[in-house]
Each structure stands twice: as structure tokens, then as C-alpha cells.
Amino acid sequence: MEATPAPDAKNSLLKLESQLCFPFYAVSRQLTKAYQPYLQALGLTYPQYLVFLLLWEHQELTVKELGEKLLLDSGTLTPLLKRMEQRQWLSRRRDPRDERSVVVGLLPAGRALEAQVGDIPLQMLAKVNMSPAEVGALRVHLTHILAQLA
Amino acid sequence: MEATPAPDAKNSLLKLESQLCFPFYAVSRQLTKAYQPYLQALGLTYPQYLVFLLLWEHQELTVKELGEKLLLDSGTLTPLLKRMEQRQWLSRRRDPRDERSVVVGLLPAGRALEAQVGDIPLQMLAKVNMSPAEVGALRVHLTHILAQLA
């Protein structure tokens, strides 16, 4: 009996509310939008903020390393990094040891931005109205899904 | 003791791995990428697929209604719908009752696409390797977060 789905079971999978991917798509965009007021005050976009999170931690990274960590390719990163370079936030130079690689490094203005971020992460946690434990559990769950996909 | 966070507690919030939003951002893009082979076979992009999911269910919707359901504004929808109109998938016409509104309706070619979608939703479920129960629970969770944000 259960072997044959109900007549409209397949069709119900074609409803927007049935989709798992749409909530991801929508939440991702709404989260980015929630960052907007904070990041705009610093003149940053969300992907640029992600680049800074990595550089504040690692000082220097190649474009390849940035791409691996953010799951972005050079078609996205190269123009984005050039805009950040124009703002004197970071430097881009070829690695003398391997001229194929471009090393991205923090400049003083970029380093100084870290202090201005303040409690943005805490403000964002407040916006989603979740306990640290919930956030942690959800992040584990999402990271697991990411591993399935990437 | 717990009142004062450890010296680097605040800094740890600035690591990419600590962020909740990055997994959302990454999973959303990887999910879209996972749809790619299926949708490309139909000549569809992922946002266009979402529009079809709504139109297959409702036949006709205004741009405003589409925007409310997908959380997208006219700056995104208008050019997207025009591209779909060029393909003869749908029609766009002003509502005679209220000339401010544009009604989007399925055309035969758009209706015919529904049959070609086949088991894409099932294939996608297989890709994330989750049980229907897990998917349902996660969707509820995400929808709740979405309500907090939007």
C-alpha cells in the first residue's frame, strides 16, 4: 500500500513549501540583508566581510586558499579583491616562489577595520533569537549537509 | 565567573567557523549548484524554477504576489520574468481592474515543462542524504528562522 504514493504525492513535492532548498535560499538572503546596516556602516559587503574574517585570522592567504575556504572561484574573487585593494584594505601580489599564486595580505586600513566590527556577531545572534547551543547544533547540521554537497 | 567571557571569546566569534550565516550562504549556493545539471537540461535557472513552482500551483500570480512568496523585489523579478516571457513560458499583462498590477500567467510551453521536471525533487533529496522526517524537521526550523528575520 505504501509502495504506491498517493496520486498527488509527487505533485506535492513540486510545491514551494515542500522544497528544502527554498528556505536555505531565502534564509541566506535574509541573513545577508540583516547584516546590511552593520556592514554598510563600514563600507563592506557581506562577501567582503567573509574575506576579512579569514584575513584577520590568517594575515595572508592565496586566492586559491580563499576560494577553498569560501567555496568561491576566481571569477568571483578576483574583481571582489580588486575592489578591496582599491580601498587600501589589502594587497595582492604574486608569490615570488610560485608566480601562478597571488598572495592576498592585510594592509593597515584593513587591520584597523577589525576593531570597528565590534559586536556585530552578537547583534546577529540576537536577531535570529537562538541560544548559543541551538546555533551550535544547527551549524553542525548545516556543515554536515555542506559536506554531502561539496 | 561566567559573566566575563574569556579574553579571546569575542575574537573567536570573528572566525569563519563560528559564523552561523556562512553555512547558510554556502549551503544555499551549493544546493543551487546541485540543481544545475537538472535545470540546465530544461534551460532553467534556479530562481526561474521557483517561479514555475508557484505558477504550476496557482496558474496566475501578480508580480507583487510572486515577490511576497519568494522574498524578491521587482528589480530582480521584472527582468527575470521578461526573459521567461521571451521563451514563451509565461505572459505578462496589466490587470485591467488595477493597471498598477502585472499579472503573470502560464503559457502552454510553461505548463508543459512541469511534466519534464520528473523526479528532480527526489533526486535532490537523495543528494542531501536525509530522511523525509529529517528534511521536514529542518524545514520547520529554517522557516522559523526566516520568520524571525523577515
Next chain:
DNA sequence: TAATGTTTGATTGTGCGCAATTAAATTTTA
């Protein structure tokens, strides 16, 4: 070493996504 293959970024072109502005139609209010 010379030829072949691989790695790494850059470039190009298309399609979102969204803030800000504009314009037209409608509704509300004085």
C-alpha cells in the same frame, strides 16, 4: 632538455539580488 600536462588566476558573458529612484495608477483625505 623538450614536449606534455597540470595548476593558478584572469577574463568574458550572463543572470541574479537589491538599494534607490522614477512614473503611473489608485486610494485617501481635506
Next chain:
DNA sequence: TAAAATTTAATTGCGCACAATCAAACATTA
């Protein structure tokens, strides 16, 4: 009804995302 406010799309401009292609640098191997 006339004026003001609101609603609804369209437009403009910018910044991602990403597929596809290209070119240069490096590594491998015959």
C-alpha cells in the same frame, strides 16, 4: 472633486556568482 499620500512596477547602477575560456607558470616525463 482636488490635492496629497500610497501602491505597484519599471528602471538604473553596482556587486556578486559562476560557467567557460584563456594564458602564464610550474611540474612531469619521455
